[in-house]
Amino acid sequence: MDQRALFIIFGGTGDLAYRKLYPSLFRLYEKGYLKENFAVIGTARRPWSDDHFHEVVLNAIADDGRDVERTNTELARKFASHFYYQSHNVDDAEHYVNLKNLADKLDAKYELNGNRVYYLAMAPRFFGTISSHLKDQNLLTENGFNRLIIEKPFGRDYKTAKELNDSVSGSFAEDQIFRIDHYLGKEPIQSIAALRFGNQIISSLWNKEHIDNIQVTLAESLGVEERAGYYETAGALRDMVQNHIMQIVSLLTMEKPDVYDASHLRDKKVEALNNIQLYSVDEAKKNFVRGQYGEDANQTQASYRDEEGTDEHSQIDTFVAGKLISHNPTLEGVPVYVRTGKRLAKKTTQINVVFKNVDTDIFHNVEDNDAIGLQDNVLTIYIEPEMGYTLKLNTKYGNQGYNINPVHLRYRKTPEEKAKIPDAYERLIHDALRGDKTNFAHWHEVSRAWKLVDVIREAWDSEDANFPNYESGSMGPKDADELLTNDGRNWVFNPLK
Structure with missing residues (x-):
């Protein structure tokens, strides 16, 4: 039509x-x-x-x-x-x-x-x-x-975002305002609801009884490039966490809507964000880390502070990692680890859902030098540049003996399939034409995300960081790894292993 x-x-x-x-x-x-x-x-x-x-x-x-x-x-x-x-x-x-x-x-x-x-x-x-x-x-x-x-950017914090929203809402009603977050126009992001609520095998396991933790990674291999001027006023926390990451987290942690439409989805996403634990300043310092890239090991790539348009003493974050805690009933207490950064080892956007391991390992007494042993089951959702899924399972593997090794069930969209997928802006403009707000951010989502992020920003602004603290081509500062190792966990995605 x-x-x-x-x-x-x-x-x-x-x-x-x-x-x-x-x-x-x-x-x-x-x-x-x-x-x-x-x-x-x-x-x-x-x-x-x-x-x-x-x-x-x-x-x-x-x-x-x-x-x-x-x-x-x-x-x-x-x-x-x-x-x-x-x-x-x-x-x-x-x-x-x-x-x-x-x-x-x-x-x-x-x-x-x-x-x-x-x-x-x-x-x-x-x-x-x-x-x-x-x-x-x-x-x-x-x-x-x-x-x-x-x-975006829709404000620099909750206060300025509210002032901006008030200035717009004086002329347009909320149902006339379409706030674009291009991540919501991406096919794999829109497929999260279909995966969670359209498959009994997944929906029956998507809860605190079976999920140990969820990891969200938005990694970029490039530096700030020509965006240095903008980045000096924003940083990764404002540029990526407040919008893209919080939107993804809301889709991963929300309760099942009665109907998949703009109104019901909005209510569940708002509820999910409201049920993310709001940290105190001290809790934010403990649960979030920041980074800024330096030169690479061979000194062929400039540090952030040496990029044109940046301050030589800049305190701007080009990397953020943190732990969010969901208090939605289904996922009560499940940690969601998030990270995003510039100049990392590999460009990828992916979600890793780590399931709890079996209560009793009946195979622990099987001796075989080739056996790896029971591994966590992990569902990986690939957003970009790949699109698809991987499910890691344990199985008997090999010939003699009883080796327990992981296998990966993989699905990737082919180049032909990807070519047929609408671009994010194409999809979102079409939705706006139709008046469909399903894949746009509501003010209540934006405001809650700012409140969550403002505490982190307040914690960081209270003290100077020791930047740069990670090499270009790495996966960020060691403190980001320690966020998980202190909890007895590790990042699933690590291209440097």
């Missing part, structure tokens, strides 16, 4: 629009979700013409890993013809009058029925200003839907 709507993209000349939004809209057009009844207004300060804007859109499509020849096809040029540019100062109320005139004109031309999507691809400090002007200058229609899509 095709969707009728006018997209107004604030920040239309920016990197996000070029790399993600324009290619995603084109994919929706190719697949027929957008047909002829749509239009896009790009706004920014630059004095572009419509023709120049069309060329930018075509280049964005080409740079999205497609054959350059494709930008010359009739389909691509027909798509680009739906784009219009309006030079715009978001602080100037008069400019919204011009924007409204163009929007109304396009609404009539393309028969859009007053449906509008406002995408704020700009710094959060502009969210309140744009939202209030959209309302005050009567850009919000009465005969169609009005939906606001906003990007």
